[in-house]
Amino acid sequence: MGVGEWAAFTAAFISGANIVVTAVLTRSRDRTSWSREALSDTLVALLEASWRSSDAARERHGLGTHPGDAQIAARLEDTMEAAFAELRTSLTRLRLFASEPVGAAGVDLLIRHRELRDAPMTDQPARLEAVGAARRKLIQAARRDLKTD
Template identity: 40%
Template sequence: MGDLGIWAAWAAALTSAATLVVTTVVGGRREHRLWVRDALTDAFVAFLEASWQHSDLFHAQSGQSESPPAGATEAYAEMRSQLTRLRLLASGNVLRACEELLRQQRGVAEAGAGADRRAALARVSELRRKVVAAAKTEMGL
């Protein structure tokens, strides 16, 4: 009977160790996925907020001046910074959408006041929706 008890104890110990390893590996992967998703969400939100800020500044200017409004350069720089974070975390489809939006934001700044700028802002709005769709796909939403 003593040998049977020893084998049962060993079996229980091995089962416990195996369960611990599997739980640690699965839990670690889950935590990593959650971290990546949170980091992506933060980067997408910051990127899009900077895009909105940039557009709002030019929209508020409403053709009064050819020069960029105060704060526009900083908003564009924030978009570039967040794009760097996205390059580390996101897929190629997302990056292409974000890069296209960033280029168009630059186009807003370079467009003359009036109809050209309004058209550039309209294109930014379309591209922002494209970024949101790509972000949702990336995050499985």
């Protein structure tokens, strides 16, 4: 094999190695990007459900223990239940994509919503505050996962 043949072989080898390295790096970057996007979408869905539940609970509390319009009270309670179900679904997805601290913060948020849902009317303002604190804790943990902090 002459010098020209060795040069051609070396160039072909380097070119092939470049293609392999580029493919591996691109696949890794795409996987990271997809995972981050999925985590972000899941967090948004979970937080939207959380806010919907809190807003309905706050409005329901404002109606008092004997609301003038039972249909409005029932609609708000239904909204809280539907939002709680969405929270559970989103939490399942979140635990697939997020780190353990984010998953634990999500579980804590779900527990605070359950306590809010099951609390007597007199305890609801304190439970709403606990939900807000749990939501802030989740956001802080998620920012670390998403590297926005």
